[in-house]
Amino acid sequence: MKKEINFWLALLPLVVMIIAMLLAVIVFEQAPHVPLIIGTVVAAIVAWKYGYKWKEIEEMMYKGIKLALPAxxxxxxxxxxxxxxxxxxxxxxxxxxxxxxxxxxxxxxxxxxxxxxxxxxxxxxxxxxxxxxxxxxxxxxxxxxxxxxxxxxxxxxxxxxxxxxxxxxxxxxxxxxxxxxxxxxxxxxxxxxxxxxxxxxxxxxxxxxxxxxxxxxxxxxxxxxxxxxxxxxxxxxxxxxxxxxxxxxxxxxxxxxxxxxxxxxxxxxxxxxxxxxxxxxxxxxxxxxxxxxxxxxxxxxxxxxxxxxxMFTVSLAIVAMTFGGILEFSGMLRSLMNQLLKVVKSTGSLIASTLGACFLTNVTCSEQYISIVIPSRMFAKVYTEKELHSKNLSRALEDGGTLTSVFVPWNTCGVFIFGTLGVHAFAYAPYAILNFVVPIISLIYAFTGFTITKLSKEEKNEILASQAEEEAAG
Structure with a gap:
């Protein structure tokens, strides 16, 4: 019997992977493949504990790899x-x-x-x-x-x-x-x-x-x-x-x-x-x-x-997406995102949560497209309820998702850059100025209200009705 995965257990594979990554890459100066495999194993165990069979877990990994095939x-x-x-x-x-x-x-x-x-x-x-x-x-x-x-x-x-x-x-x-x-x-x-x-x-x-x-x-x-x-x-x-x-x-x-x-x-x-x-x-x-x-x-x-x-780069992309596949399709990522939504109380915290969710998805699912897709699904209704124009969400998705993907060494973007330019993400990160300055600017705007566009009550109700129709059709 499958049930919603507890937040702390959903967080466990990510914590284990990051600790293993820090030890392997920074302390022992090794490749990031094995830490990702360790994280995948822990994620598989958590999914199994919550009722998923091995065949289903295997399918999650294959789905994750399929997402990375174009890259x-x-x-x-x-x-x-x-x-x-x-x-x-x-x-x-x-x-x-x-x-x-x-x-x-x-x-x-x-x-x-x-x-x-x-x-x-x-x-x-x-x-x-x-x-x-x-x-x-x-x-x-x-x-x-x-x-x-x-x-x-x-x-x-x-x-x-x-x-x-x-x-x-x-x-x-x-x-x-x-x-x-x-x-x-x-x-x-x-x-x-x-x-x-x-x-x-x-x-x-x-x-x-x-x-x-x-x-x-x-x-x-x-x-x-x-x-x-x-x-x-x-x-x-x-x-x-x-x-x-x-x-x-x-x-x-x-x-x-x-x-x-x-x-x-x-x-x-x-x-x-x-x-x-x-x-x-x-x-x-x-x-x-x-x-x-x-x-x-x-x-x-x-x-x-x-x-x-x-081939080093290709193998890293495959390993990263097996990890991301289990987190995404088992519902672990959804559990992590739901926890983020609980801290949303103002426009500033909502946009900050969106930026954080995009970066978290880049870290966990290793693919910038997913860092746009998942948060867009999770936050669309919340933005409307708080009378915020959809362009605030679309901008936050790009500021937090597209740009931060380069800072994750096992993300397909970080992997591509390492294979193409020959420089590791940790080395170029301080000099990819645009990629970390823009999310900071976005965060400042969120809390000051500058350039944040609001909806009228009529627009809000109209969009909520449209979203309800989409959910019913889906």
């Missing part, structure tokens, strides 16, 4: 893209021209703005990070800028565009689930996201002062440029490959076929432009590119990519 496919394709683009000289060309044009002192600001523009145009933070972000890491590291800072700037810019673009899947999801007009939703996000970006750019400008050009750095950059020319055929025509992928996505071609086109062109570039044998090009797709150089810095920069490089 896993993208992760694998990005691995192939990186291998193909490095082998084809595309990444080297982007680094070459980046080093020629961009000053180290303004690099962090520049890469954040470029990523914001590209992501705004195509509506995808992942596609932006997997293309512009990879090249940006190479350029910045060549300038002597720490990788976590570069990753933070890339993430901030990419997530600004993803959050504000009408083409973004998370933006459409948040507006659709809350029945908020898409452009009303985007306009309401201006109040939190634009100040967040300006603060981020200000911080990056301040950090960039430490990387002003000096004789030593100029010599290192010049040496890197020379070695890139010796190792690859550098041509501005190679920049057409990433440009084409960006145009395809902007034209609403799905990410998978757009990336496949990019991979094919990278493969052909390695064979035709770089003049390497097909064997090497296939090897770059499978196990990554290997540059023949005595320069350890350049080798570390370009010896990467390939399908094999993403």
């Amino acid at each position: 896993i496919v993208i992760i694998m394709l990005v691995g192939l893209t990186i291998g193909a683009w490095i082998g084809g000289g595309i990444v080297a060309t982007m680094i070459y021209y980046g080093l020629e044009i961009i000053s180290p002192s303004i690099f962090l600001v520049t890469i954040a703005i470029i990523c914001a523009i590209v992501s705004l145009a195509i509506g995808s933070s992942w596609a932006t990070m997997g293309t512009i972000g990879v090249a940006g890491m190479g350029i910045g590291i060549s300038m002597g800028i720490p990788a976590p800072m570069i990753a933070g700037a890339v993430i901030s810019g990419s997530y600004f565009g993803d959050k504000m673009s009408p083409l973004s899947d998370t933006t459409n999801l948040a507006s659709g689930l809350t029945h908020t007009d898409l452009f009303v939703h985007i306009k309401h996000m201006f109040y939190t996201t634009i100040p967040g970006l300006l603060i981020a750019l200000g911080v990056y400008a301040y950090l960039g002062k430490d990387f002003g050009e000096n004789a030593s750095e100029s010599a290192d950059i010049a040496q890197t440029i020379v070695e890139l020319q010796e190792s690859f055929v550098i041509s501005p025509f190679l920049l057409l490959v990433p440009l084409l992928v960006i145009v395809l996505v902007a034209m609403k071609v799905p990410a998978v076929p757009a990336l496949v086109v990019g991979i094919a062109l990278g493969f052909l570039s390695q064979v035709i432009v770089q003049g390497e044998p097909i064997t090497n090009a296939l090897g770059a797709l499978q196990s990554g590119y290997t540059i023949d150089t005595t320069n350890e810095f350049l080798a570390g920069l370009l010896n990467r990519g390939g399908l094999d490089s993403m």
Whole structure:
């Protein structure tokens, strides 16, 4: 006989997993897979205690994995893209021209703005990070800028565009689930996201002062440029490959076929432009590119990519989603959310609870889409009852769900970033300024009432009647 899971027992798997994660990752410097498996085992035991049979628990895990399959496919394709683009000289060309044009002192600001523009145009933070972000890491590291800072700037810019673009899947999801007009939703996000970006750019400008050009750095950059020319055929025509992928996505071609086109062109570039044998090009797709150089810095920069490089990331996504699947489909997450709802007494506490619920879902279910879906279902009626316009909820879902996903190393977003940019979530977290400043701004607005839009009594009653009809139909 299944019954609603007690709050404290629902909390137990999460507490055990977090303790195991802290010990494994921080104390013993190990991978996060085993702590997630430990959390999954504890969650399965709790579900079994409450009447679920093993077959049902197994189905919960499979459902969780199924939710991550689109992300896993993208992760694998990005691995192939990186291998193909490095082998084809595309990444080297982007680094070459980046080093020629961009000053180290303004690099962090520049890469954040470029990523914001590209992501705004195509509506995808992942596609932006997997293309512009990879090249940006190479350029910045060549300038002597720490990788976590570069990753933070890339993430901030990419997530600004993803959050504000009408083409973004998370933006459409948040507006659709809350029945908020898409452009009303985007306009309401201006109040939190634009100040967040300006603060981020200000911080990056301040950090960039430490990387002003000096004789030593100029010599290192010049040496890197020379070695890139010796190792690859550098041509501005190679920049057409990433440009084409960006145009395809902007034209609403799905990410998978757009990336496949990019991979094919990278493969052909390695064979035709770089003049390497097909064997090497296939090897770059499978196990990554290997540059023949005595320069350890350049080798570390370009010896990467390939399908094999993403298997750690793929396995982490699968393990994380088995844990999230049990928490979601056994009702444990619902039990945790219900406890959050009990503390809601004011507009400020309601929006704070929404932000917290979104982050909690990112931690427990490891998927940013779920962090929008579940809280939207749980809070929609409460917002209406408190006479709050749905755009307040849709904005809170994005501020708390979309943006905070990057801070959870086992979330599909944290996993993707680690596999693509090569920087761990704990390392880039202090520099992903936009992603933590925006939720703080949202929290300030919640308690001050600034930009919070109310409903009239008539609108409230009309929406409540509509929600009651939906629940009856569901």
